[in-house]
Amino acid sequence: MNQETSTSAAATDVVIRLVGESGEGTVTLGDVMVEMFTQMGLDIYTFQTFPAEIKGGTVMYQIRARSGTTLSPGDSVQILVALNKAGFSLFGTGLADGSILLYNSDVFSPPPDPNRVDISLPVTTLAREQKEAVRHEISGEALKRLPAPINTVGLGALMTLVNAPLEPAEAYLNKVFGRKGEAVVRMNISALRIGAEHVRAQIGEHRLPSVFPKPILAPRMMVTGNQMTSIGSLAAGLQFYAGYPITPATEIMEFLARELPAFGGTLVQAEDEIAALAMCIGAANAGAKAMTATSGPGLSLMAELLNLAGQAEIPVVVIDVQRGGASTGLPTKASQGDLNLAIYGMHNESPRIVIGSTSVEDAFWTAIEAMNLAEEYQVPVILLSDQSLATRRSTVPPPEISNISITNRLLPSEDELGPDYHRYRDTPNGISPMALPGMIGGMYTTTGIEHNEKGDPAYTPENATKMKAKRFRKMDAVIEKHGERLVRHWGVGGDADIGIIAYGSLEGIVREATQRALDDGINVAHLHLRLLQPFPTEVVQQFAARCRTLLVPEMTWSGQLANWILINTGLNVERLTKDDGIPFRPSQVYARIRSLYDQITGGASHE
Amino acid sequence: MSNLAVSADKALTPRDYKSDLAPIWCPGCGDFGVLSAMFKAMSVCNLDPVKTVIISGIGCSSRLPGFVATYGFHGVHGRGLPIATGIKCARPDLNVIVVGGDGDGYSIGGGHLPHIARRNPDITYLVMNNNTYGLTKGQVSPTSMVPLASMEARIDPKRWKTTPYGSTEDPINPVALAVAMDCSFVARGFSYKPNQLADLLVEAMRHRGFSLVDVFSPCPTFNQDQTDEFYKRTTYDIPMDHDPTDRLKAFELASNMESYPLGILYQRPDKASILDEQEALRTRFQGHGSLSELISRFS
Numbered sequence: 001m002n003q004e005t006s007t008s009a010a011a012t013d014v015v016i017r018l019v020g021e022s023g024e025g026t027v028t029l030g031d032v033m034v035e036m037f038t039q040m041g042l043d044i045y046t047f048q049t050f051p052a053e054i055k056g057g058t059v060m061y062q063i064r065a066r067s068g069t070t071l072s073p074g075d076s077v078q079i080l081v082a083l084n085k086a087g088f089s090l091f092g093t094g095l096a097d098g099s100i101l102l103y104n105s106d107v108f109s110p111p112p113d114p115n116r117v118d119i120s121l122p123v124t125t126l127a128r129e130q131k132e133a134v135r136h137e138i139s140g141e142a143l144k145r146l147p148a149p150i151n152t153v154g155l156g157a158l159m160t161l162v163n164a165p166l167e168p169a170e171a172y173l174n175k176v177f178g179r180k181g182e183a184v185v186r187m188n189i190s191a192l193r194i195g196a197e198h199v200r201a202q203i204g205e206h207r208l209p210s211v212f213p214k215p216i217l218a219p220r221m222m223v224t225g226n227q228m229t230s231i232g233s234l235a236a237g238l239q240f241y242a243g244y245p246i247t248p249a250t251e252i253m254e255f256l257a258r259e260l261p262a263f264g265g266t267l268v269q270a271e272d273e274i275a276a277l278a279m280c281i282g283a284a285n286a287g288a289k290a291m292t293a294t295s296g297p298g299l300s301l302m303a304e305l306l307n308l309a310g311q312a313e314i315p316v317v318v319i320d321v322q323r324g325g326a327s328t329g330l331p332t333k334a335s336q337g338d339l340n341l342a343i344y345g346m347h348n349e350s351p352r353i354v355i356g357s358t359s360v361e362d363a364f365w366t367a368i369e370a371m372n373l374a375e376e377y378q379v380p381v382i383l384l385s386d387q388s389l390a391t392r393r394s395t396v397p398p399p400e401i402s403n404i405s406i407t408n409r410l411l412p413s414e415d416e417l418g419p420d421y422h423r424y425r426d427t428p429n430g431i432s433p434m435a436l437p438g439m440i441g442g443m444y445t446t447t448g449i450e451h452n453e454k455g456d457p458a459y460t461p462e463n464a465t466k467m468k469a470k471r472f473r474k475m476d477a478v479i480e481k482h483g484e485r486l487v488r489h490w491g492v493g494g495d496a497d498i499g500i501i502a503y504g505s506l507e508g509i510v511r512e513a514t515q516r517a518l519d520d521g522i523n524v525a526h527l528h529l530r531l532l533q534p535f536p537t538e539v540v541q542q543f544a545a546r547c548r549t550l551l552v553p554e555m556t557w558s559g560q561l562a563n564w565i566l567i568n569t570g571l572n573v574e575r576l577t578k579d580d581g582i583p584f585r586p587s588q589v590y591a592r593i594r595s596l597y598d599q600i601t602g603g604a605s606h607e
Numbered sequence: 608m609s610n611l612a613v614s615a616d617k618a619l620t621p622r623d624y625k626s627d628l629a630p631i632w633c634p635g636c637g638d639f640g641v642l643s644a645m646f647k648a649m650s651v652c653n654l655d656p657v658k659t660v661i662i663s664g665i666g667c668s669s670r671l672p673g674f675v676a677t678y679g680f681h682g683v684h685g686r687g688l689p690i691a692t693g694i695k696c697a698r699p700d701l702n703v704i705v706v707g708g709d710g711d712g713y714s715i716g717g718g719h720l721p722h723i724a725r726r727n728p729d730i731t732y733l734v735m736n737n738n739t740y741g742l743t744k745g746q747v748s749p750t751s752m753v754p755l756a757s758m759e760a761r762i763d764p765k766r767w768k769t770t771p772y773g774s775t776e777d778p779i780n781p782v783a784l785a786v787a788m789d790c791s792f793v794a795r796g797f798s799y800k801p802n803q804l805a806d807l808l809v810e811a812m813r814h815r816g817f818s819l820v821d822v823f824s825p826c827p828t829f830n831q832d833q834t835d836e837f838y839k840r841t842t843y844d845i846p847m848d849h850d851p852t853d854r855l856k857a858f859e860l861a862s863n864m865e866s867y868p869l870g871i872l873y874q875r876p877d878k879a880s881i882l883d884e885q886e887a888l889r890t891r892f893q894g895h896g897s898l899s900e901l902i903s904r905f906s
Contacts, residue, residue: 068627221905235898240697261888263896266696271722275689282693285680341722398902437660437678437701445672456628
């Protein structure tokens, strides 16, 4: 349960932040660094924020490279690479003491800071010089299309800043530029070396935050959360997808547009989110496993249809890759602010399930979970993800395919079909065998109107009560069967000073903060919720019973999860909220753990 | 629907498509005529009830699926078309028919019409157009022809409850819109001409692609202007020599707002369908889907 906290000399834990003008190579440089670190056997956790515009604005790409499991984007940045001044102004804070700033001296000079080592790199000038050197060897057209190797100069500088050998980078350049000819390769190798030399000349006695290559012992994937969600949905047996483009969920549709046909499935780009969910509901009603993915504004549009799916008992999965809000809000940034919408966003009341994926690795399993739950209980399932885990790339162990288990909806048997078949038969757990078009003896009309067991419209108060109870009984069944399974326990197993309850992408961040507190001798337990609705009340109450104080960190303004816990359990918790688009740093959670601990122990310090 | 799923065992009569639910419509409602024309058309096509789904939105006419002995889907206001698209794309083997009213199809659901016309799936869409909102008891609909009134002279508020002073809003012309959208089959019928309507529905169901049949289906309770008498007076049959593949002629016919041509206005049999594309993709990539390959691609 405890994460690896090796402190041997060969342990790597480096946080690098790259900032620059969007569309001008910052992301490419980040991707190449990630590739280098991955080849060195390190675990990667990236975090990116994009401007909402296609071109222009500042992009930030943070990379944490670590030997051993990487749970969070890290706390303070050791190396900041600022390719423009705006990026430096926006993201130049939160640096560790003694951190290194590598700045593009062609465009700006930072004000001096005694806590920082500044290294200048005239990256554009150096890159142009390298291009000049090979100009005579390359034909006119190719020369025009050949960019100056700005990123390669940056790569050489960065590799040197982390004390890494240049050989892997050279091999990489050979691979990438090989087909463009020897001169282009030479230009890039020379750019790499000039970047390295330029840094080496300025480092002096400064100690570098080194990375240490380690052997790759097991296969790993380098994926984003959205990609893992998509692969998970294919593993779950997805057959139909309809969606409408919306940041930061679009990548799921783009991925499935390429892959779904090979799995025998069908994808439609709908005219809006309402049509997207309507199509999914139609496909699901006809027997397909169906899913859509959207973000908060799209989920709002789907509210009416979610109730149709709840009322008419249609299995369908809606992924909400949450983003900052409200309204257009912070469309390229992270939030957990759609929890209320996911849980309460409905007219009147109908059953639904809300679950959250917690990490890039977990996104695969939660996508399967979502489809399985939808099928088992014939309800809409909202899967909450968020921008931070959806768009970041991480190294993760590949999922063990043999661990996948698939649930299919309950269909009527031959005996059940016929004149006495009732689509909405009232059963002990509320789940009724669902006939599909084509089944002889199963004909019924799906309807959102209150209906009797047969499916015919029926308006008596007795029937309304009976059928609502039938539908909501399925939620009791969810808790009974899955309530204990769909949480994760971290930290101490017994009595705890502080108990942390969280959901979604906070899992790794809270685990890291918890570990730090445990190292300091503070007993912290961490209950991570995967199932949010129906709420696992008993599990939370049992957890609360062994904790002196409860803390709920979440990326919302008002404390939506804390409120949801209060409503379900009567427990009043300490709140740690933040909804500014940027995920918590482990140190922010740790600081609150520490101050709470000091409060309950009367200010006694452990250090 | 080029490849209709038909009943294998026997020829079904119109009665065989009647469910045991009695329609809830007012006496004299045009929708009764539409329903019987539908039974007849389904019988002519000998549709397999078990492999037929009738989808609707919300409104008086949207209650129709319950009255037909097939699978049905009484959905959400305005969303019959996308629900049907999902059903048909997931199960191309099914006969898919959508029904609804003018408010459902041309107002709240109007945004779906151009897109289903673009996608052109084998779906038949039957709109029972009564030029009013009946289920909410008489407000203007997008096809209402509300008289203009001066600010001084109120018109009968019992008839047009949300436009008691008249309206300057032109009614939309659904068939002209559909021709403009290049909807691959556009026809208009009249519920008081059930035999013609049944014929139109048969043609629509047999059409390969998306077909729209707009039907004047008068509301005797909330619309005393566009009555059966009104439409008997103002409609006429499209001349035999009309070539429905001539889009400009079709648009000219459809644009007539003085009197209303009944019959097939426009048909484009060769328009591509999303269903063919999807089928081609599945065939092309069939058997290529491998989870372990997908995972290793990221390793």
